[in-house]
Amino acid sequence: MSKSTETMEKIVALCRRRGFIFGSSEIYGGLGGFWDYGPLGVELKRNIKDCWWNDMIKNPPTGPGGRKFQMVGVDCSIIMNPKVWEASGHVGGFSDPMVDCKETKNRYRADQLSVLQTKSGEGQMFAFATDDDESEDRARKKAAKYLKTSTDALAEMTTVVALETLETSTFPSILGPDAKEVGTLTEPRAFNLMFETFVGALQDSTSKAYLRPETAQGIFANFKNVMDSTRVKIPFGIGQIGKSFRNEINPRNFTFRSREFEQMEIEFFCDPKESMVWYEFWRDTRIKWYESLGIKSEKLRPREQGDEELAHYSDACTDIEYLFPFSDETQELEGVAHRGDFDLKAHGKAAKGKENAFAVLDDATKERFVPHVIEPSAGVDRFTLASITEAYSYDENRASPEFMKFHPRLAPIKAGVFPLVAKDGLPEIAEPIYADLRKHFFCQYDAKQTIGKRYARMDEAGTPFCFTIDHDTKEAGTVTVRNRDDASQERIDKSRCLEYLRDKLGI
RNA sequence: GCGGGCGUAGCUCAAUGGUAGAGCAUCAGCCUUCCAAGCUGAAUGUUGACGGUUCGAGUCCGUUCGCCCGCUCCA
Numbered sequence: 001m002s003k004s005t006e007t008m009e010k011i012v013a014l015c016r017r018r019g020f021i022f023g024s025s026e027i028y029g030g031l032g033g034f035w036d037y038g039p040l041g042v043e044l045k046r047n048i049k050d051c052w053w054n055d056m057i058k059n060p061p062t063g064p065g066g067r068k069f070q071m072v073g074v075d076c077s078i079i080m081n082p083k084v085w086e087a088s089g090h091v092g093g094f095s096d097p098m099v100d101c102k103e104t105k106n107r108y109r110a111d112q113l114s115v116l117q118t119k120s121g122e123g124q125m126f127a128f129a130t131d132d133d134e135s136e137d138r139a140r141k142k143a144a145k146y147l148k149t150s151t152d153a154l155a156e157m158t159t160v161v162a163l164e165t166l167e168t169s170t171f172p173s174i175l176g177p178d179a180k181e182v183g184t185l186t187e188p189r190a191f192n193l194m195f196e197t198f199v200g201a202l203q204d205s206t207s208k209a210y211l212r213p214e215t216a217q218g219i220f221a222n223f224k225n226v227m228d229s230t231r232v233k234i235p236f237g238i239g240q241i242g243k244s245f246r247n248e249i250n251p252r253n254f255t256f257r258s259r260e261f262e263q264m265e266i267e268f269f270c271d272p273k274e275s276m277v278w279y280e281f282w283r284d285t286r287i288k289w290y291e292s293l294g295i296k297s298e299k300l301r302p303r304e305q306g307d308e309e310l311a312h313y314s315d316a317c318t319d320i321e322y323l324f325p326f327s328d329e330t331q332e333l334e335g336v337a338h339r340g341d342f343d344l345k346a347h348g349k350a351a352k353g354k355e356n357a358f359a360v361l362d363d364a365t366k367e368r369f370v371p372h373v374i375e376p377s378a379g380v381d382r383f384t385l386a387s388i389t390e391a392y393s394y395d396e397n398r399a400s401p402e403f404m405k406f407h408p409r410l411a412p413i414k415a416g417v418f419p420l421v422a423k424d425g426l427p428e429i430a431e432p433i434y435a436d437l438r439k440h441f442f443c444q445y446d447a448k449q450t451i452g453k454r455y456a457r458m459d460e461a462g463t464p465f466c467f468t469i470d471h472d473t474k475e476a477g478t479v480t481v482r483n484r485d486d487a488s489q490e491r492i493d494k495s496r497c498l499e500y501l502r503d504k505l506g507i
Numbered sequence: 508g509c510g511g512g513c514g515u516a517g518c519u520c521a522a523u524g525g526u527a528g529a530g531c532a533u534c535a536g537c538c539u540u541c542c543a544a545g546c547u548g549a550a551u552g553u554u555g556a557c558g559g560u561u562c563g564a565g566u567c568c569g570u571u572c573g574c575c576c577g578c579u580c581c582a
Contacts, residue, residue, distance in 0.1 A: 009575090017518075017532085029555075029573060090582080100580095186580090187508085193582075213582090249508085249580060257581080311582090399542045420540060448534095452542035459542095471540065480541070487542070 007325045011392050012254055014402060018460050020044065020388065021255060033251030033259035035381075040461055043412035043442055045262075045384045048293075049241050051409055052264045052378070055289060057239045064281045070236040071266075072226060076218025078243060079199065079209050084217050087350035088343070090194060091210070099163070101176040102184040108177065110188035113163040115174060116143050123147075124182055125174045127163060135177050142175065164188065193246045195259075211245040216375060218242075219267045220343045221351075223358055234360055234371055235270035235278060241380065253326045255381045262380035267343075267373050271362070275338060275372035276316070282376045283318045283336045290320065290333070290383070294407030295390055299323040301330045313342035322386045333386060334378035341370040391462055398487065399452055404462030405485060408505040414441035415501055416458045416466040422447040430469040433479070433497055437467075441501060459484060465504065467497050 015021040019038030023030040037045055053073070055061070060071040085091045099108045108129065116126040116139050124146055128139035143158060144151045166174075172183035179185075195211040198204075212218065219238045226238055241264045251257045270278045283302065291297050305317040317337040321330035348357035348370070359368040391404040408414070417434040419426035427447050434445040444463070446454050451468065458466055468480040478491040481500065492500055 013518075023574095032573085098582095246581095418541095424540090426540095450539070450542080450544070452544080454543090455541080456543045468541065482541080489541075 007392070008254070008389075010394075010402070011325070011389055014392070014404075014460060015041070015388065033248055033257070035255045035258055040412040041384070044387065044406070044410060045380060047410045047412070048384055048387065049262075049264065049380060051293060052289075053239070053241065056237075056264075056266060060237070061285050063235070064277050067235075070232045071239060072230055072232060072236070073239050074219060074222055074226065075242060076215065076222065076240060078212050078245075079197065080212060080218065080221065082209055083350065084221055084347075085194065085210055085213075087346045088217050088220075089346070090213060099188050100186045101179055102186065110164055111162070113177070114160050115163050115166060116140065116158050116160055118147070118157055119159055123173070125166075125170070127174050127177050127185065129177055130162070139175075139177065193248065195245045195247050213246050214244050214377070215240045215242045215263045215265045216267060216343070216377065219265065220347050223269070223344060223347075227360070235268065235274070237266045237268035239264070239266045241265075253324070253331075255385050256324065256326070256331065258381060261382075264378045264380055266376045268375070269371035269373060272341070272369060272372045275340075275374065279316055279336070279338045279374050282374050283320075286334055286336055286376050286378070287320055290322075290386075293387065293410060294405075295322065295386060299330075299390070300333075303330070311337075313340050314338055315340055322382075324386065325389050331382075332379075333382050334376060337375045337377070339373040339375050341372055343373060344370050398459075400456030400459045403459035403484065406462035406464070408464050409507055411462050411464050412442065413444050413458070413461050413463040414465070414505060415443045415497075416454065416463050417443060417445045418451060418454050418466060418468045419447050420451055420468055420470040424471065425474065426469050426471070429473055429494070430467075433467065433469065433494060437498055437501065440498060441505075455482060455487075465501065469494070 012021075018040055020041035022036045022038055024034035024036050025031050057071045057073050060069065063069050082091065099110050099113060101108070112130050113127050114130045114136070116128065116136075117123075124143075126139040126143045126146075129135040140151055140154060144154050147154065147157060149157065163174075168187040171185050171187060174185055175182045176185050194213050197209055197211065198207045199209045200207050219240055222238070226232065242262065243260060244263050245260050248257055248259050251259055255261075266282070268278060268282060287300065287302055290300055299322055301321045301323070303319045303321050305319065310317055315338040317335060319332045320334040320336065322333045323330050344358040345355045348359075349355045351357070356368065356370055359370045361368055387406065387410055388404070391406045391410075393403050393405045394401055395403070406412070415437060417430050417437065419430040430447070431445065434443060437443045444458070444461075446457070448454070455466060462484070464484045466482040466484075468482060470480065472491075473479055473494055477494050479494045479497065480489050480491055482489050
């Protein structure tokens with residue numbers, strides 16, 4: 001077992017042991033790709049979402065060149081009119097079994113491919129798009145060349161069959177419609193990763209609906225509503241945090257690829273002429289945000305997508321990737337995509353009947369334009385997992401070797417409050433201190449067992465500070481503050497605990 | 508999807524085909540004046556599930572499910 005796998009196993013074990021993350025419905029054997037957050041996990045995840053909402057929506061950064069811009073939020077329904085997903089391109093070809101060509105990366109509907117084969121069924125076969133004369137023509141020419149015969153004589157020697165009637169074991173002999181090499185077609189697979197459900201009591205095709213596979217479309221669908229109700233002006237952004245669902249074929253790596261997950265997405269609308277400037281601004285802003293929350297920059301790798309990787313409508317896209325312990329390669333935390341006017345035009349066309357239905361007026365030139373969109377789309381669960389793996393520390397010289405070095409803003413518990421012993425009137429002093437602190441921060445009071453065990457428990461929870469009330473507190477009115485990261489101690493006046501926390505946490 | 512490995516208490520692991528156990532963790536109490544100390548006690552199981560062989564199965568056989576690893580896949 002590799003060292004990184006071992007580390008990952010320790011992290012998963014700690015998450016379970018301390019109540020960060022459990023497998024969903026474990027008592028019934030679990031369900032792959034679904035996870036529950038426990039008492040500590042929910043605090044961590046909530047802190048992450050609060051940080052994002054605060055830093056991006058409530059108090060957004062200043063734009064390039066000191067420009068101000070507005071940010072507003074929405075919270076859209078998970079189930080939407082299925083037409084949303086037709087317009088966005090999520091349904092359509094994706095409901096049916098598909099065949100991929102490994103060479104050309106083209107994807108074909110399995111029921112729309114035919115194959116030209118020799119009457120004996122032997123030798124190479126030639127696939128083409130059914131009812132596409134041009135594609136069939138190309139296949140026939142290639143077949144004629146292969147069989148060293150004329151296209152006229154070919155009809156005598158060959159027969160046409162539907163791809164779906166062939167055994168997948170014969171696929172290595174098939175030449176794809178656009179391929180140069182033989183045997184590059186995959187077996188037909190269902191590619192609709194959207195969860196289906198039914199709205200209303202009747203379960204038929206007219207009531208079919210989908211759980212959203214991304215939060216973005218709810219924002220696009222409400223673009224006009226937000227424009228009309230809030231007096232925002234281009235450039236501005238709409239943010240949303242919410243659950244999305246993808247029926248992943250193969251969920252792996254703890255919570256990294258889950259079937260139910262939460263997203264934090266911004267759709268930023270701007271003048272096409274300035275779109276690249278805003279794209280670069282958001283890419284850099286988002287990278288800095290992760291660094292500000294304790295992700296080391298050397299583990300954070302922005303990866304600019306090459307032209308061949310980009311969606312056809314996209315001008316640029318950067319995946320902000322993080323080096324998780326479960327892989328030698330960095331994995332995507334967030335995608336910052338320049339989506340052009342693709343989405344607004346698609347919905348304008350589908351819902352309003354013309355592509356420019358969502359155009360806005362340029363005050364200076366009095367011309368109408370469809371805004372371009374910059375989309376920083378982050379995975380809440382992925383960043384939660386990244387902050388956990390980043391925080392995980394091991395020092396065999398400590399009494400409690402494992403500890404979680406969370407950034408103070410993210411730490412689930414901000415402080416522990418302990419009477420050194422549960423007698424001599426110490427709990428009576430400690431309890432009011434705790435009652436005062438908990439009004440402002442999530443804290444924990446513990447009087448059980450030895451002080452060492454209590455510190456160790458707080459280390460595993462990632463609590464940055466512990467206040468310990470001892471006999472000197474009675475005499476001098478001071479308490480011990482114990483620091484999680486180096487186990488160092490200092491004494492402060494017991495009345496200064498809240499002030500101390502505010503100062504050290506920076507919040 | 509393919510191949511390999513593993514399933515016994517919350518965790519780490521024991522138990523010749525013959526009464527399912529230990530340590531840690533948890534809880535209660537004692538002790539304890541700053542880093543998982545000690546003592547006493549308590550609670551904890553459909554041995555992943557189903558079926559078969561057997562007088563008797565955690566153990567042998569079959570099936571199945573789950574998890575992990577490697578490939579594959581990931582609009």
